[in-house]
Amino acid sequence: MYGIGITLTQFMLDEQRRYGASGHFTGVLNDIATACKKIASLTSKGALVGVLGSANTENVQGEVQKKMDVITNEIFIEALQNNGNAAALASEEMEEVYNLPENKPRGRYLVLFDPLDGSSNMDINVSVGTIFSILRAPNGVRNPTEKDFLQPGVTQVAAGYCLYGPSTIMALTAGNGVNMFTLDRDCGEFILTRENVQIPADTQEFAINMSNERYWEEPIKRYIKECVAGKDGPRGKNFNMRWVAAMVAEIHRILTRGGIFTYPFDERVRHDSNGGKLRLMYEANPMSFIIEQAGGMAHTGYERIMEIQPTSLHQRIPVIQGSRNEVDLVVSYHRPNDD
């Protein structure tokens, strides 16, 4: 326990002392916090600083980039490449691994990020977020390559997200529970506002894009049908549905009051994306680490997300995350001969 009200900087220094961590780790988190503060400032200004709308470019996954996708990616690079804490970077918005300029010192950590998750929400003034994952860099490698990043989620050193909503909140885990920090804009510091967050094991709230129903597999169709049937169906209770279209906001809601979030297997992308829409390295793994550290469960329906051996930087997978008992039920529907 650290005490509600301490700053993220104090928290990180305490952690560093407690675990004998290197200053590099604290430094990486500090660089990420700096990037998030800059993004928070821009998102709150919106049209006043001309950051809404499309950049008229596509990312590696063929998605049209928003201006803010490009700007926030630059903010992250700028924050992480100068201080000798990161070893190399990978972003949802960049095709290749980003190696630091030759004249910059190297640190010990690989940092992966989705700089602005749910960026299409910017134009309608709805919540967006940043997701990040920190891995150890291999010893003695000056310019890490893609294969150095392809580590399963269980090896993550830390992960977190920053939600830019009515307030800006950072959730962080370094494998010792989940803590949340709210940005105090007056003093420019993230302040610890929730300690050791726990997700309720049961829920009556689900989040899914219902318009894709016809492309789902039978286990998900069954689960959602039973939720929608409410107290008259086999579950014997009513459910509520939410869809913000920004994973950070959905996961934050689940960490706040429980729930289940799924972007499940989709028949349309069975062959080119393993049936998944969300990215393993930038979205699924960091969020799974946070969810599990808060007592929840994260799965594809067939395997625990954090045990998947990644095969490429931009790999996509189906995602089912949230309240433990509910995710467990969905997973049981994926087992052969389960009735």
Ligand code: AFP
């Ligand atoms: P972007 O970051 O490209 O806006 O995508 C957001 C996201 O990956 C995830 O955060 C949402 O849950 C999901 O896509 C929304 O998808 P739909 O377009 O199907 O609503």
